[in-house]
Amino acid sequence: MSELSTGNLPDRKIRVLAVAALLMAFVLVVAGGLVTSRDAGLAVPDWPLSYGGINPPRWYEIDKVRTEHGHRLIAASVAVVTCLLGLALYRNDTRKYARTLGLAAIAAVLAQALMGGLRVIWLSLDLAMVHGWFGQAFFGILAAIVTVTSPSWVNDEALEDHTPLQRPGIIMLSLIGLQLAIGVSLRHMPGSAGVLGHPLFYLHLLIGLSILFASLRLARQASRTGGPAGRTTRRLCGVLWLQVGLGIATATLLQLSGQEGSAGLALSWLPTLHVAVGAGALGLAVAGLLYAYRPPLQRDEQLAADLN
Amino acid sequence: MMNLLLRGIAVTAVTTAMLLAGGVHIADAGGSITGTVSFEGDAPSRRPIRMSADPACDAANPDGRLGDAILIADGKVQNVFVYLKEGVTGTFEKPTEMLKIDQKGCMYSPRIVGTMVGQTIEITNSDSTLHNVHSMPKESKQFNQAMPIKGMKIKKRFTAAEIMVRVKCDVHPWMAAWVGVLDHPFFAVSAADGSFTIENVPAGTYTVEAWHEKFGTRTASVTVSEGGSVGSDFSFARAN
Structure with a gap:
């Protein structure tokens, strides 16, 4: 890399x-x-x-x-x-x-x-x-x-060292990938209400908490880093916190729907939104990691002209 | 003439020997099991089906439609599958006639049916909308067949006995049928008055099971005598 x-x-x-x-x-x-x-x-x-x-x-x-x-x-x-x-x-x-x-x-x-x-x-x-x-x-x-x-x-906007973002970036990408895989498995279990009692759900919860804590550390490091690496990582952290909120809302909705029957439209869209934001988080994690590994660029005039 | 007579006697003797030896049975003799399926307590109310997911289904049911999973009238339960669970010996020829299931008004008709292993099931789409017929057996191979055209018919078979095989339409989630697949012909489905009759049962002692898709199962032991009729009533109640 x-x-x-x-x-x-x-x-x-x-x-x-x-x-x-x-x-x-x-x-x-x-x-x-x-x-x-x-x-x-x-x-x-x-x-x-x-x-x-x-x-x-x-x-x-x-x-x-x-x-x-x-x-x-x-x-x-x-x-x-x-x-x-x-x-x-x-x-x-x-x-x-x-x-x-x-x-x-x-x-x-x-x-x-x-x-x-x-x-x-x-x-x-x-x-x-x-x-x-x-x-x-x-x-x-x-x-x-x-x-x-x-x-x-x-366009090498920042010439500073991105190395501090590399290791936590890899950890975060791995956690997000694992979390998505578990989430997909939960989504394909028959009977949505029963999902909440499944061991995989508790693993999903545990990894979600790990991601939340890891994102706090990542956000602190990203705040000290300029350029696209820092910017992308900060966005990633924002999306992850949104994703945690959506996860809590989805689990609550599933719990309620299990008790009171179908929650209809919300039951279709909220878990779907959770999946979509998860994909967004994965995309940002990939981008942030790539930026973190990007070498400093030697500016050249032609490139600057291209960008303008 | 004499040859013909001798040939007839020989065929009869061989057939009789096969039947006595427990070979292929032809279920046309024996006794019968009759009974009624009742419900204790207040019958659960039937809920209206929301068919707005497909305008054609809505149009086919202008006055609405109630769910048919639970059909109870005057304390009698319809659509209970009653069959001989234990005690049947020998092998039985599957019927040559086809079992027919229709998709009409975006509902399966009948909802509860019995078939023998290998018997042909003809499924028809009588609706002006598309259906898919998705069987979910555990012992036979599943199938999921598109039926987009009105009047379309398909033929299917189950290859192993199983109580019960769920059949559903993934397009219209309220559509469900249940097929009891047996390797013998001793089964019946309770009528609107809760009555059922299993005919031509060979003399013997059997365990009879009554299965309902919401209320579960009940069993009874019966002894059938040659040419006799034995009663076996069942009663269901709300699940606790």
Whole structure:
């Protein structure tokens, strides 16, 4: 990682494509979260077609079909944009790691689509869990691409040492990855109310508290660090505190819904928001870590001109 | 003529020998088990189903629809699956006729059915909307089949005995059916007046089980005599 070179600023079209892919992937994470919240994953039982066609009849009128088929349509769009991005990086970017990230994104989006399809055909809950977790990992890859193609990656705003952010950054990324994996497993357990008594829930709670304490330390270090590394890490800490709040709200809602019946709309959206903010935290953790490992850049006039 | 007569006698003798030896049974003789399923206490009220998730289902039920998981009238329970749980010996041929399940008005009809292992089940979509038929057996292979067109029919079979197999529609979460899969034909589903009859039961002593999707199970021991009829009533109550 320490041998990362920032290289030249990538073409503006690639940067736009990268940001578009990331934003679309965020929407996809939300759509996927809704599929799980609404238990709509098997409402379209065939794949790659939907009820034998490109679009099932009246799919937009029927709640669960709209949720699942809408997820597929968004996923297809993300796959197209990601493939274009990956190919553009491979053809135009001179940095080996950027090209590798582009190819990894293509491989990940195709694997993710295949897993989603096989989950439906094989009626496999295990594969649904892997699909949910891998979706977050794919989001992390796109976040890395957006980071290394951004102006701030090649514009060395801060020349100070980012080393103090590296170790806690790795720990934080690992904790977030683990927490997301556990969260996905909890989300795919049958019977949402029973989740709260499961040992995995207590592990989720424990890691959540660990993340909270780790974020306090990280925030203190980030406050002493300038540039994109410090800025991104501070944002990460803010998102993590929001995420802890959403986690508490989600658990409370599940507890209440278990006692009083379905909580309807909130039960669909609140856990989904928790998942989506989790993806956002993962993306920021990836970006912050990359910035922390970025070497100081030798300014050159051409680069400054590019940025202006 | 003599050859024909001898051939007939031989076939009859072989068939009789097979039946006596406990081979393939043809369930057309024996006694019967009759009874009534009752409910003690106040019957739980039926809740209206919200079908707004699919406008076509709403339109198919303009006066609304009540849930049919619990059907109790005058203290008698409908849709209880009653079957011989223990005591049945031998093997039985599966019926050649198909078991039929319809999806009509965004509900399964019938909701509770019995079938023999390997018997063909014909599932129809009579609705102007799409359904998926998702069976969730533990002993047989699951299936989840798209049925997007009105009038569409599919044929399925279960390969192992199981009490009970849940069948659901993932598009319309209120839709549920339960299939009792047995390797013998001695089962019945209670009617609206709670009555049931299991016919052609070979003489012997059996454990009879009554299964209800909300109230659980009840068992009884009965002894059936050749050509006789034995009574076996069951009673359910609210779960504590």
